[in-house]
Amino acid sequence: MGFSEFNLIERFFVRDNPQRRDVVLGIGDDCALLKVPEGQSLAVSMDTLVEGVHFLHDTAAADVAAKAMAVNLSDLAAIGAEPAWVTLSLSIPKIDLGWLQAFSDSFHEMLNHYVLQVVGGDTTRGPLSITMQAHGFVPSNVALRRSGAKAGDLVCVTGPLGDACLGLKVAQHKLAAPGNLRDYLLGKYYRPKPKVAAGIVLRSRATSAIDVSDGLVADLGHICKASGVGAVITAENIPLSEAAKSVTTEERVLDCALTGGDDYELCFTVAEDDLRNVKAALETVGVPCYPVGRITGKSGVRVTHHGKTLELDRVGFDHFAAA
């Protein structure tokens, strides 16, 4: 085909997307030049998705782009940052114009939706993988960190857990689901909605936060470790979708919620006295708030189910565990 890297970037990744006023110099030079607004810190997060590891072979290009973007924006949400810019490195085994068109259409749809500008990146020949870095703004003193949880705080989540994990099982043909439930669960797996507005609302209200990417137990475990505390999850309080409960047993959904990952809801802690205010604030951006546990002084994360302690045979998703 004789495509150069430069042409690929020009053809597929430079478009009439939002031209942000904080971008002094965009794609096309050795670097982008960017202005962080006064009084704000820059929040950055980089994530890589590799075909066959983070997404199934033959996943639709549009879904790959949407998921890569969602995963990165979810990290900004978890710290309470407002998204601004992204960089994208795309490795592709060959130049497939249809695939690139679908990938970049989906990518640009996300850019428009979040008023983001792509400011740099790289396209290389190689096994299919996508590395993105998301950049956002948040004043340091109100940023949500993992390290602020205190014994007695309530642990909350912003939406149903376990759907994405069930969606993966559906995609892998390990779980059957009728038409509309199938679409719902696949959508939750392929197109998670990063809780960006919720993160911003939780600034200086939540005592700690993280996004649920590896399952509630593992992610709450990160909060506990960073905060020097422990937690008890009350499993029967975890919100589960009607779709999830109608395709499999409650135990299986709960296992997904606790250890499955990929949901990209926020898990956060609040002082008990603040719960009512936090709920009301989240309602203003249309996001629910479900208390699912409590922070304790004892280290580690325990799970109880109707008063009984649950034994977990694995803790979250670890893609090196099988290596």
Place this chain on the structure above:
Amino acid sequence: MGFSEFNLIERFFVRDNPQRRDVVLGIGDDCALLKVPEGQSLAVSMDTLVEGVHFLHDTAAADVAAKAMAVNLSDLAAIGAEPAWVTLSLSIPKIDLGWLQAFSDSFHEMLNHYVLQVVGGDTTRGPLSITMQAHGFVPSNVALRRSGAKAGDLVCVTGPLGDACLGLKVAQHKLAAPGNLRDYLLGKYYRPKPKVAAGIVLRSRATSAIDVSDGLVADLGHICKASGVGAVITAENIPLSEAAKSVTTEERVLDCALTGGDDYELCFTVAEDDLRNVKAALETVGVPCYPVGRITGKSGVRVTHHGKTLELDRVGFDHFAAA
């Protein structure tokens, strides 16, 4: 082995490296939180190196790390930015502790040398590839861009060209070289020195700049396209190393210099009247300045050699050309 991604980052990539005061929150949360100094723009550049595409199979881990870092810092140099932070996404096919130790030792050596802090990243299982983003500071009004070259400006480079391309041929066993010359050429290929100090010195002195990654013709071509001008390269003025000239013919070295790439010297333009001052300024940081051509009003890059126009059968390195 049961290594989790989290442990890999903790074990190999969080060390007693420079703790910069502009890093509010480093590795270990959902995002890093960073402060860009007042009056400065943030310069960012992202590059990916894939095994078998950008570096040979079985390249030493230390060389892979050094090269990935150099390639990214060279982009900062080309815009005149002062390096500050890096993010790193590392895909590895398996956990090889020796490889990781060597890679991270070399990586941290570079961090220390440039007083850089690693502020985020990802480690994933996948075919070996490295994506880095470099972040630096430069006031927007003095940043070096590709777009400022004017007809009549001189084209200069900061050091000998062609060595890296010959080093690659040595590594591929396509070119023989005796011991010390072999080491020199391999070093130029595997361990290019990004011209960071030179880029800072050239702020508001050069009218345009780029780093020579794809060969002088292609890279000067980018300057010409962005500036709406053309250029003539006087091939006999291109600096060639004694090592290069003693392992092969001058024609072969020139071909490498013009179309070979990987040198990571800076190519920049200056008004003729400023040449003496620019040379003196570059001398203060120990960097030479070689005029190798002139900007013209006519589009395109021509090369003359002792008065005759050279025909080029390929223009720079394009890793998709063979796809």
